[in-house]
Amino acid sequence: MKFVLASHNRGKLAEMQKILGELGVEVVLQSDLGLALEPEETGDTFAENALIKARAVMEASGLPAIADDSGLCVDWLNGAPGIYSARYGGLADDKARYTLLLQNMRGATDRAAHFHTSIVCCFPGGEVLQADGDCHGTIAFAPRGEGGFGYDPIFNVPSLRKTFAQLTAEEKNAISHRGNALRAFAAELKHYMEKN
Secondary structure, X not given: OEEEEOOOOHHHHHHHHHHHHHHOOEXXXXXXXOOOOOOOOOOOOXXXXXXXXXXXXXXXXXXXXXXXXXXXXXXXXXXXXXXXXXXXXHXXXXXHHHXXXXXXXXXXXXXXXXXXXXXXXXXXXXXXEEEEEEEEEEEOXXXXXXXXXXXXXXXXEXXXXXXXXXXXXXXXXXXXXXXXXXXXXXXXXXXXXXXX
């Protein structure tokens, strides 16, 4: 069975291949099929945005398509940046976005936050599978660590006393929102494949 990942990100592809390969599923990037789609994410939730991307790629390729949408939700900021994490403040790079977030957290008495991922798979027959994952933590007072991307340098995992940017890839995958969502999705897909 071949699935198309509605992404251009080879890192995401490697994650998907590792987990879904165990189910005998081959995963390819949309660009591997010559698709340069960039559907507009007009949804109000992570799941709606993932569905928009998966459906567009499924319709263009005729193959089952998987998409994810993720973001950082900060309690003090009423859930922001949320679905706007990748374009928070209209800023173009990760450091500028997390610096703005830290500025907006000045004086915050509650630093609780969580990362959320929704994964959606659309099949040509109309079936849709969805799985979600979270990772809870706090917003650090200053960036720490060189690894990861996005908001990783300011997302603190209290139980490990480290930010996401200070974790190894293996440590991060074991607890991350995307890792949790992927494992839940693999279980959903296994169940779906057993029924069909």
